[in-house]
């Protein structure tokens with residue numbers, strides 16, 4: 001079944017079943033599933049408290065901040081758009097470094113034109129995907145928006161809310177990034 005055949009929303013019990021099947025799929029995928037995981041599958045399958053716990057989890061999911069990386073399940077077009085923006089950023093960065101090394105003096109407009117030319121060629125000629133090393137170590141993709149600055153997580157491509165400064169936005173991405181480490 002293709003993505004286009006999937007509904008935008010599910011009833012509570014349908015969503016519960018989907019969560020159960022996801023766990024079942026994952027247990028089947030693991031060669032030696034952890035005991036805790038098997039117990040969790042049994043809990044979803046038959047525990048008397050499961051429905052109350054499920055409703056509580058749904059309430060929590062509805063109330064939590066949408067920038068949580070768990071809720072950033074990007075559809076493919078949205079992801080492609082974010083990857084392209086990051087490519088533009090990486091190419092622009094590289095051009096600035098190269099121009100600096102070769103002592104070439106260009107205006108920001110000229111940099112933008114060159115960046116657009118290179119990235120549109122890359123975009124039409126190659127299949128590529130984001131890799132965290134596109135961003136220099138310790139640096140974070142940030143950009144100005146109405147009401148502040150946003151940053152993008154280099155791992156899951158989640159975006160920060162608008163934050164007052166570039167530094168606070170960059171810090172958001174670094175803190176968020178750390179949540180992927182465990």
Ligand SMILES: [Zn+2]
Pocket residue numbers: 069153154155156157158176177180
């Ligand atoms: Zn992330």
